[in-house]
Amino acid sequence: MSEIKLTINGREIVATKGMTILDVALENGIDIPTFCWHPKLKTVGACRICLVEIEKWPKLQVSCATDATDGMVVFTNSDRVVKARQGVIEFILLNHPLDCPTCDKGGECPLQNVVYKYGIDRARTIEPRQRFIVNEDSTFDDLPIGPEIIRNQNRCIHCFRCTRMVEEVFEEDDLGSYNRGHITEILPPPGREIRNLYSGNVVEYCPVGALTNRDFRYKVRVWLTEQKKTICNFCPDGCNLTAWTFRDKIYRTTSRRNDRVDDGFICDIGRYGYQFVHHPDRLTSPMIRRGGELVECTWDEVYDAIICKLKSIKEKLGPEGVASLVGEDCSNEDYYVIGKFLRSVVGSNSIDHRLHRKKKLSYGEDLEKLGIVGTNLTIDDLESPDLFVIVGSDLHSENPISALRLLKAKRNNDARLVLINPVPSRLSRSGTEYIHKCNTEVQLITCLARIIVREKLYNADETGLDDRQIEKFLNDTDDFTIENVSDASGISKDDLTLLARQIAEAKRAVFITGRHVSLHYRRDMVLTALFNLALITNNLRGDPKGILALRIGSNNRGCYLFGMRPDRLPINRRVDEKDSLSSDWLTGVSDRKGADTIDILRQIEESKVELTFAVGTDPVTSYPDYNYICSTLTKLDFLVVADLYLTETAKIADVVLPLSSCMETSGSFCNWEGRVQIFEQVVNPISLSRPAWQIFTDLAARLEVEFGYKSGEDVFNEFAPMISGDTKLNFRTVPESGICVPSATPVNRSAGLQPVSVRAPELDQKHEYVLITGNGDHHIGRNRTTRSESLNRFQSEPYVGLSERTANELALSDGDLVKVENDFGKIVCVVKYIDGLRDDVVWIPDNFPEISANVLKNREIEIDMVSLVKV
Template sequence: MSELVNVKIDGKPYQFEKGTTILKACKSIGIEIPTLCYLEGIAEEGSCGMCVVEVKGSRTLQRACITEVTEGMEITTNSELVNEARKTNLELALAHHPLDCMTCDKDGDCVLQDLAYQFGIKKSQFLDESDVFVYPKETPWDTNPFIQFDPQKCILCRRCVDACENQAIVEAIGIAMRGYKSVVSTPFNLPLEQTNCQFCAECVQACPTGALIEKPRIGKGKIFNFESTDTICAYCGVGCNVELYKDKNNNLVMARGIDKEPNNGRLCVKGRYGYEYVNSNERLTTPLIKENGVFREATWEEAIDYTAKRLLEIKEKYGPDAIGVLGSARCTNEDNYIVQKFARAVIGTNNIDHCARLCHASTVAGLGKALGAGAATNPIDDIKNADVMFVIGSNTTETHPVIAQFIKENKKKRGAKLIVCDPRNIDLAQYADIFIQHYPGTDVALLNGMMKVIVDNGLIDKEFIENHTEGFEDLLKVLKNYDLDKVSKITGVDKKLIESAAITYAKGPNSMIFYTMGITQHHVGVDNVLSIANLALITGHIGKVGNGIDPLRGQANVQGACDVGALPDVYTGYQKVTDETVRKKFEEFWKVKLPDKVGYAVSQFGDLALDGKLKAVYAMGENPLVTEADVRHVKEGFEKLEFLAVQDIFLSETAQIADVVFPAKAAYEKFGTFTNTERRVQLLKPARTPHPNVKDDWEIVCEVATKMGYPMHYKDAEEIWEEIREVTPSFKGITYKRLKENSLQWPCPDITHPGTKILHYGGNFKRPNSKALITGVEFEPPVEIPDNEYPFVLTTGRILFHYHSRNETRRVKVLESFVPENFVEINPEDAEALNIKDGDNVKVKTRRGEIVVKAKISQKPKKGVVFVSFHFSEANANILTINALDPVARIPEYKACACAIEKI
């Protein structure tokens, strides 16, 4: 129990926990003390002196933000002496500050301005206009498109520096010079873009004046003219709470992080600036029907009638399984529930899939087999309880930047160990205690090698294995063949590093694993995931605080789209379509006969169309003509379809070849729910009024279904969610009413349940015997390995400044201008051998095609490995990738194929 101390504040007695600061103590009893430099947990240095109070017996005023309460302390918060000192300190801060509030973009959004009004200061008594130091006009901040810095408005409170250091965990800026010439700057006065700045703009959000501001916001108006909405970021699967601001013209103009889980106020560059695409004049606003190869505008009624007629004709002529349906991880749970119901109840097929097939299908299958649930076991907040963080196949800083910040923070502030395994020398590797740079596609060998070390050193958790698992003996048989010499040769990694990583992870005492598509996007993706599960299970690092497996989801609602059944083998809550009891339940609820066989995966659609087995596709928010492996082959298949319908917010590459296109609302225009990477169901609210002629995705699908003879009518998204709850045990206790108060993590079986933070707690796994399955997995090399003709390994992935097929981020000016084209990363040794210099145009070739991109000479890729991002349709990496599928998950091997590099 915490020790309490007795304190008097303004003459009244109180008790507080020992160690509480005066500032927090006063705030807890409703006494507001002004602050300028203080941000809880971020900037707590007490430099501005605005929070001073009197403490009886002390010779000087005390700073409330850094002074702790002690037994018998008597505090006065509002005396003449205190107020005079605060006013003086404020005037000192204003001594060199320009008096241009009316023309400043931060007018009405400035802490300094508010305090000046509060204390009645019109002009600082310390201001000598004849001797004001004028900072140089040129600063390291000038050339980047994201952040503007005006040093004349800076009061040197250090909040921006502390936010960069303690919140973003980057340290790109600091205080340069001394005395009145002191200024916030970069190391050696370098341009900001030449530092390790990630442009998350935490510094901007922390700034209490107009010194720092987002450049895209400049000239858009004052904050008191904006309307704000709390919603969820529509980019990656972290699920950041974001406050979006709309101007009088209905344009989104600013974003701020909200201080609650999971992001606790943080945002990344896309969350901060990426809202702009919603305002784009390229948005679809009317249905389109293609005639003689050319689109014409159509009415909603005409487009709905045409689509329903074509789908019914194809269903009648070829059968329901000749039609494929696509949901989307960019759409809400409600949208995806309706589109999978449309596929099954209206068309009569289980050919329903979405982009999880291309990122985390291996997780759903692998963790589902091993643990009974294919989802993250622990909340993001649990990172702070881990003693060891094992990151494999995840460039977390660029794919899940906010989670990377938490990982770095745990290492920096709590001394946790960090192990990073990746074929590229990624940002997180710079912070790692152990960095393993293995060849793409050798993860099983690496993980088996680690497990053999753990077994040989007696570091397994025998009690956990005996009581909570089965199959350990099968694993032991496999591990006999993975001595470190063999593993080192396969992976290209020093065996001492492998041994060190294994021992560090096993000893913990609390260890968590994080992975993304570097693990899943292989023809052995499920094997990779099973190997990760094996590692956690044999060490007992699962089912408790600070121990678990967190697959980090790549898109805002990829977890949710899976959860609500936008997959070919399951209904909502992963209830199997092949289970007769489950199927009958849905038949009774939907009042229709349902198909009993597993449907086709989207990764099979191209081949099926070419073979004539698939005749039509209905795509909601997906863009397979950019995202599919061996995409030219897939395009040939889609062009052979008899009918293609697409609903989207832009005329995507897939929409361009469609027969009919429906205009849909964007995520920031919708009511509904997203489910983030930690199983957290969150309420999405519209921050902008949509064009009057666009519709919710679920509404469009319902209209097509109704026209096809199966009436689907819902008054709003909440009514759809109520139906989802009714058929899904794990969502039963999650209501919109509860979500308005706070988000909830499934499973949540009833309305009194608080939600489940940690899956499999205490070793209780969601399998028939409550025991996890350990599986012996043998290493298989990538399907395509380098040879004389194609001597390099090509791997693909995300970059920080773009998203998925770039449909959204190409319409965000600052993101597009900062990274306007694709590139190939080449190791310096490889580049020298090929006589390639940085910036040269090169041809990247595989057996499937070629692209021309600029060379980026970089220490990131391992020698013999090259990297290309997958965001750019103009130089599409998926022209090169191989459509070799995992036999279980049907996920393509995006992360490893043979390629050649040729200087042009």
């Protein structure tokens, strides 16, 4: 990259060739106004407000689209420039209404700011401003164009940021510009709404008040608000947010652009999800069961009850009589303190966060050794591959903002997206999706590897695979012929060949797995098969490596990092390695083996565990066996539930503790990259709620162990040196990029090709449809998003997704009631056709309180099968 020198406003500036004048100016703190330009969008040079004067150039030039060159002499504020800008402003104000007093953009409006700075003192235009009349009786001309978005076309200055963003960045199709010239207007396509998962961004990026959202409009003036830094914790992407508050209430959250993580875009769940904080369902007081009923009580009463039980159970059963189940949306501070309390104060290592899987909670040791369990990939690394192979994931709903990076790679380096999924996913519109018969992933992936080997599309030198290994691999996998696998998976032989060739041809492919793989009955084997494929195609070279196994749960990675498994301590150290960690409390950690979720539940059955804490988790609706979890938890002598709401689990608890959300305390989260990012306290705890770290600090104090934490920040400061290796690091000195904690063992390419096998799942033969669950539109997880009024505007009712053909065979139409049942339970719900769904699959979004799919699940049965009956 070559260096250039140019002069801006008499100041000599060194810049890099290829930068625009605007880039150089902004980098050097020289103000040039912009409307249509945005760093994340292609430059269009349309608004003309960024005009500058360049010596020896006859015309003024738009700085956003003019490259800075060596020796250039630029003026950004000469009389000519100012006059031209005033001209542009005058043109814009010809139609732009001066309704700032009633406009929600007022106070943060780029147009208002530019007019303020360059405006002329009198208007020369006398023509009535053009209106796009919505309702003759009103002068407001507000038109709802989506569940959340309101358009006021009169205010639009035609920068087209909204439509460009929707098309370029989101690859969505629900907003466009219509007509031309001064009557150009922004609208969704005929008969539709703007309701894509990223739709809220168009409001944030609109430089005027032409697009506003129901969530924020007419609620509070922006200059009255306070802003706090927070981190989204609905999915493991970890987008940076600003929370805007007024009088201890959150009014909105917006993107706090962090190019390493979110690129300045957030999804609607992150934008509107905060509404769960102030929802009237929030628990306002601790509760204790008296005479069979949960009644409100004081913290002292509830703490006394817990301590009393804790002591007696410990005496009776030993420390292992106490266990804890934790949810995956708590903060690192919560995990750290819960772990510290349970392990060093109570003396029990029985703790787990893994409540979604039925069996084999841990990755096998073999797999751990291959080094593909964690990841060293960063979100940034997703910009460089030229092929993404997504296996078993609706990435769009599971990791919405990471998904945008794939689209960015597609845009910038023609990357291709291939999706191999059991159910159709939203990203299929941006790539090619192959829908396979459920549970044939291992065969499929291995078959692709075989095709590549047989067609000699691999590089023996670079991959280090010799003929003997290859020969053995082919022999070992000779069941996975293209014919057999095509029959088993339902994907045609031609498609398999095409897919294999595509993968082989890619310069750099990344394989991404998601929800379906993380819940897969043979998760390890799917990943092993992927290891082979990635090895054969030489995509495990260098660092980062080519397999990204994404998991469910927003702070799942924090659970790993802070030892929310029986055998692991903070920074993922094994319990027997505790001495390697230099923290006082760790020396007091029990050496006794703890129980994982499966064992905890069994021990409850066997009365070996009588007290369980359930913190921020609702196993009754989420554990994949409703009958079992209910009967088990009710066997407990004492169930302590700490949560935001009176969840189904809380309803059967002995005591219920009102938990504060992450908005009500300070702390940190760890995103899927292993990036620990801090968040500030945004509002005071709701009612009497307390954050989990505080509850366990309080409990410890009552057992005469003083943790001494007064804030989440204090907790962070204790573990910060541990995770960063920097003894000076504290909450105040964490860099904007966070702290990256690599968790993965290096990839072990020399392990060579791994044996793979298939094993038919244990399934219930009596029923004909496979049950698969996922996220509904604009929802993720249970309990929180359904308590956001805005998100419920997109989807608030549960449904049962069927292929049109399956529905028709059962004489069911869209909207009819259907009973989904098996030996374990039943659900009655409305039918919705899902395009592209296999005929043998029933798909249920598992977010809504009315139904929970786990009533149809049994922990002994690997594949959930159901029958359908018309109601």
